[in-house]
Amino acid sequence: xxxxxxxxxxxxxxxxxxxxxxxxxxxxxxxxxxxxxxxxxxxxxxxxxxxxxxxxxxxxxxxxxxxxxxxxxxxxxxxxxxxxxxxxxxxxxxxxxxxxxxxxxxxxxxxxxxxxxxxxxxxxxxxxxxxxxxxxxxxxxxxxxxxxxxxxxxxxxxxxxxxxxxxxxxxxxxxxxxxxxxxxxxxxxxxxxxxxxxxxxxxxxxxxxxxxxxxxxxxxxxxxxxxxxxxxxxxxxxxxxxxxxxxxxxxxxxxxxxxxxxxxxxxxxxxxxxxxxxxxxxxxxxxxxxxxxxxxxxxxxxxxxxxxxxxxxxxxxxxxxxxxx
Numbered sequence: 001x002x003x004x005x006x007x008x009x010x011x012x013x014x015x016x017x018x019x020x021x022x023x024x025x026x027x028x029x030x031x032x033x034x035x036x037x038x039x040x041x042x043x044x045x046x047x048x049x050x051x052x053x054x055x056x057x058x059x060x061x062x063x064x065x066x067x068x069x070x071x072x073x074x075x076x077x078x079x080x081x082x083x084x085x086x087x088x089x090x091x092x093x094x095x096x097x098x099x100x101x102x103x104x105x106x107x108x109x110x111x112x113x114x115x116x117x118x119x120x121x122x123x124x125x126x127x128x129x130x131x132x133x134x135x136x137x138x139x140x141x142x143x144x145x146x147x148x149x150x151x152x153x154x155x156x157x158x159x160x161x162x163x164x165x166x167x168x169x170x171x172x173x174x175x176x177x178x179x180x181x182x183x184x185x186x187x188x189x190x191x192x193x194x195x196x197x198x199x200x201x202x203x204x205x206x207x208x209x210x211x212x213x214x215x216x217x218x219x220x221x222x223x224x225x226x227x228x229x230x231x232x233x234x235x236x237x238x239x240x241x242x243x244x245x246x247x248x249x250x251x252x253x254x255x256x257x258x259x260x261x262x263x264x265x266x267x268x269x270x271x272x273x274x275x276x277x278x279x280x281x282x283x284x285x286x287x288x289x290x291x292x293x294x295x296x297x298x299x300x301x302x303x304x305x306x307x308x309x310x311x312x313x314x315x316x317x318x319x320x321x322x323x324x325x
Contacts, residue, residue, distance in 0.1 A: 002031040003058075003086040007079060007093035007102055008051065010039065010067075012187040016047060018201035019094040019156040021054045026121050026154060027092055028162050030128055034058045036082045038067040038074035041173070048169055055162025060085070062174040066181070073181035075102040077174055080109055083149065085170075090128050090150040092121070095256060096200070103151045112148040119155050119258060119279050130154075133279050138271075155256045155279070156200040199248070202231030204261045205277070207250055210237035211266020211287065211306060218243040220310045221265050227317045233257065233277075235267045251276035266306050269294025286310070 004027040009017040020035075027033035035056040037047060041063040048059050062078035079091060079102065091106065093099035095117055107114045118130035129144045130152055144150070199205060206228060208221035218238065225232045233250040234243060250257055252275040262280035267273060269285070269292055277283070278297050285294045286302045286309055295301045302309060 002089040003034050004031040005079060005082050005086060005088040005091045006033050006035050006056075007075060007091065007099060008035050008037040008047075009075075009094060009096065009098050010037070010047065014043075016050050016054075017094065017096070018198045019096065019099075020051070022156045022201065023092050023094060023154065024051075024055050025162055028055070030121060030123055031089055032057060033162075034060055034082060034086050034088065035167070036060045036062070036075075036078050038062045038064060038078040038174075040065055040067055044171070048167065052167045053164045055165050056167050057165045058086075059167045059169045061169065061171040063171060064174040064176050066176040066178045068184065070176075070178045070181040070183055072098065072101045072105055073176050073178040074174075076105045076109065077176040079106050081172070081174060083110065088149060090121075090152055093151075093153050094200070095153040095155045099153050103153050107151045110149070110151075112151050113145040115143055115145065115150055115152045117155060117256070118152055119256075121152065121154060133275070155258055196225060197229070197231050199231040199233060199250070199255050199257055202257065203259050204228050204230035204263070205233045205250070205257050205259045205280070206230045206263045206265065207233030207235065207248075207267060207277070208238055208243065208265045209235040209267030209273075210241060211268075212238065212243060215241075215243045217307075220307075220314075223314060224263070224265070224310060224317075227314060227321070228263075230261075230263075231257070231259070233262075235270075235273050238267075264294055264298075265310065267294055268292045269296070 006023045006027050024033050035051045044061045060082045064074045067074035093103045115130040120131040132141050206225040212218045234248045239246050239249045251273040256276045258279040261282045262277050264285040283298045284300045285298045286306050290303045
C-alpha cells in the first residue's frame with residue numbers, strides 16, 4: 001500500500017490541531033498514513049501518543065528548534081525529508097493558513113503539483129482525486145495530477161479519525177537552514193470564555209449575520225451555540241459591524257466549514273458566505289425574508305422573526321436538557 005504523508009500542525013498551546021484526526025481519516029482512504037511532526041527536541045512524546053490515539057500507524061518526528069521559532073521552515077523541512085524516506089503518493093495538509101504555507105513552500109521546493117482547498121479526497125481507479133466546491137459553491141468539480149506527488153490542502157470536517165493504533169515512530173535530528181525564513185518572536189493566544197469547538201472541526205456550527213442588529217443581540221446566537229455544543233460562526237457583515245471578531249467569519253474570505261449541521265441565523269446568504277459553508281451535511285436557516293438567497297441551499301428553512309424564534313428554540317433546548325433527553 002502506498003504511503004500518504006500527513007502534515008501535523010501543533011497549536012500555540014502545544015496540543016495537536018483539531019484537524020489532525022480528519023486528515024488521518026482521509027489519508028487511510030488513499031493509502032498508509034505517515035504523520036509528520038516537526039517539534040523541538042524532547043517535546044514530542046505526548047504528541048506521538050495523541051497521534052496514536054488518532055489512528056496514525058507511522059509517525060515521523062523531525063526534531064528542530066525551527067518548529068516553533070520560524071514560520072513554516074521546520075514543517076517544510078520535515079515534510080521534504082519524510083518524502084525522501086517514505087516515497088508517498090500524496091501529501092495532505094489542513095486548509096489552514098499554516099497548512100497552505102507549508103504546502104506551497106513544499107511544492108516549490110520539490111517541484112510537485114498542488115491541489116488546493118479540497119472538500120474531499122478519494123481513489124478513483126488508482127488515481128488520487130480531489131473534490132472542490134467552486135464559484136461560491138455553485139459547482140462541484142474534481143481534479144487530479146498528471147504526474148508527480150499531489151500536494152493537497154483539505155478543508156476539515158467533523159468526520160471521525162481512524163481507530164487508535166500503536167504507531168511505529170522514527171525520530172531524527174534535523175538541521176534546518178532558516179536564514180531566509182520569518183522569525184516568530186512571540187505568540188498570543190486569543191482569550192476565550194467558552195469551551196466551544198474550533199470552527200474547522202466542529203460537528204455543529206451556529207452562525208449569525210447582520211440580521212441580529214447589534215453586538216448585544218448576537219449573544220442570542222452565542223447562547224444557542226453553547227447549548228448545542230457548537231462552533232460559533234458569523235457572516236462577513238456581522239464581523240464588519242463589530243458583533244464578533246474576524247476569527248469567527250465563515251465564507252470565502254474567512255473560514256471554510258463542513259459540519260454535520262450548519263444553522264444560519266439572520267444571514268441573507270451572499271455567495272461569499274455560501275462558499276464557506278454549503279458543503280455542510282445539513283443546513284438550517286432562520287430569516288424573515290422568504291426570498292433570502294440562503295434558502296436556495298437549505299434543507300430546512302424558517303421564515304420569521306429571529307428574536308421570537310431563538311428564545312423559543314433556546315427554551316426548548318433547555319427543557320430537553322432538563323428532562324435528560
